[in-house]
Structures are given as structure tokens and as C-alpha cells.
Amino acid sequence: MVTKKKTKSNATVQLTEYTGLLAELPPVYPALFDPDRPPPSFEWLAAQQRNSEPAERWRKMVLQAKKELLAHRERCWQLLAEKFGIDLRDPGGWHQMATALAQRHVPAFQIEHALKRARTRRAKKPIKLNHAGTACLVMWSQLEKVKRMRPLDEDETEALQIVRGEVEARVKGKTIRALRKQLRDAMSAYWQGKETDFQRQYVEEVWPMMLEAWKQPLD
Numbered sequence: 001m002v003t004k005k006k007t008k009s010n011a012t013v014q015l016t017e018y019t020g021l022l023a024e025l026p027p028v029y030p031a032l033f034d035p036d037r038p039p040p041s042f043e044w045l046a047a048q049q050r051n052s053e054p055a056e057r058w059r060k061m062v063l064q065a066k067k068e069l070l071a072h073r074e075r076c077w078q079l080l081a082e083k084f085g086i087d088l089r090d091p092g093g094w095h096q097m098a099t100a101l102a103q104r105h106v107p108a109f110q111i112e113h114a115l116k117r118a119r120t121r122r123a124k125k126p127i128k129l130n131h132a133g134t135a136c137l138v139m140w141s142q143l144e145k146v147k148r149m150r151p152l153d154e155d156e157t158e159a160l161q162i163v164r165g166e167v168e169a170r171v172k173g174k175t176i177r178a179l180r181k182q183l184r185d186a187m188s189a190y191w192q193g194k195e196t197d198f199q200r201q202y203v204e205e206v207w208p209m210m211l212e213a214w215k216q217p218l219d
Contacts, residue, residue, distance in 0.1 A: 021072075127201060134201065135206055137183065138207075144160075182199050
């Protein structure tokens with residue numbers, strides 16, 4: 001997680017959750033990263049000290065500075081591994097490190113954030129059917145499927161009339177058709193994180209309740 005603030009100079013500074021050595025910039029000096037071109041001040045100083053090989057001396061200083069930087073970086077890797085609870089000596093240690101950093105900073109790896117965002121839905125209209133009404137709509141749809149395959153018997157016909165009446169007492173025409181379409185797509189929409197409130201109610205509450213009722217022995 002990264003937050004930002006404005007400084008007095010109007011520059012943006014990133015404030016991360018890292019602390020200590022990990023929160024500090026590495027100790028680098030720009031001039032030390034050009035080993036073949038010692039700065040004029042160094043050449044002047046070498047001349048004052050009657051140093052006959054200022055370029056060679058400069059290269060040695062650059063190499064020493066780079067060694068110190070590498071040592072600093074190695075220490076930072078160890079601190080970072082400790083922060084994430086990773087042992088870099090493990091065969092997959094560096095892969096774990098890369099994954100941990102990617103999950104922290106690269107949107108494409110942030111699964112939990114994606115799930116949370118997918119679950120954040122815009123405000124919906126109030127759910128038209130409660131649990132019982134939704135169960136009746138499910139049974140209505142199932143009995144209609146059976147009816148298209150064969151004639152319903154007397155008990156099934158009576159059940160269809162009851163559940164249809166329960167639904168139509170709460171919602172009408174166009175809304176019923178919309179809710180039936182939502183029921184057909186409920187499972188796939190739910191697992192994709194695109195469900196409506198009605199679909200979520202069906203998958204999480206009504207469907208488990210109906211399954212439990214069907215498991216009960218008939219008297």
C-alpha cells in the first residue's frame with residue numbers, strides 16, 4: 001500500500017509501509033558511477049597531492065563504492081525477506097519474493113483487491129422477493145420445465161398454482177421475467193463476482209435452504 005503527500009516544494013513523496021533501512025534511499029553518489037571520468041575537483045585534488053595516477057585511484061574508489069552499494073542491497077533483500085516471512089535459502093525463495101512484491105505493488109497480481117472490487121456493487125433496487133418468494137419462483141421455473149416435457153400430475157399442477165400465486169402476489173409481469181432471467185444466470189454471475197443482490201440472495205441463502213429442505217424425509 002502506497003500513500004502520497006505534497007511537500008512544501010509541491011513535490012510528491014511516496015510514503016510506503018516499509019520502515020528502517022527499507023524506507024531509505026540507497027547511498028549513491030552520481031559521480032561515483034562514471035569510473036572513466038573522474039570529476040575535475042578530484043583531478044585538481046590529485047594534482048595538489050602529486051598523485052601521478054588519478055584515473056586509477058578514481059576507479060578503485062568507484063569499485064569500492066559499488067561494493068558497498070551491493071552489500072547494502074543484499075542487506076535490504078534479507079530485511080525484505082524477513083518482512084514477508086520468506087527464507088531465501090529455499091529453492092523457491094526468490095520466486096516467493098517476486099510473487100510477494102508483485103502482489104503488493106502490481107495490480108495484475110492483486111487477487112484479493114480484485115475480489116473486493118468485484119464484490120463492490122452499485123446501489124440496487126430493493127429485492128422484490130424474500131427467501132420464501134424466491135424459493136417459490138425457483139419451483140415455478142422447475143415445474144414449467146417439467147410441464148414442457150410431459151403433462152403434470154394433479155399434485156404438480158396444484159403445486160404450480162400455489163407457487164405461481166405466491167410470486168404474483170409480490171411482483172408482476174415484467175419484474176417476474178427479469179427475476180427468472182437472473183435466476184438462470186445466478187451461479188455463473190456469482191462466481192464471476194458480477195451478481196446482483198437478488199442473485200447473491202439466491203446463491204448464498206435460498207439455494208442452500210432449499211437443498212436442506214429436500215434432504216428431509218417426507219412424512
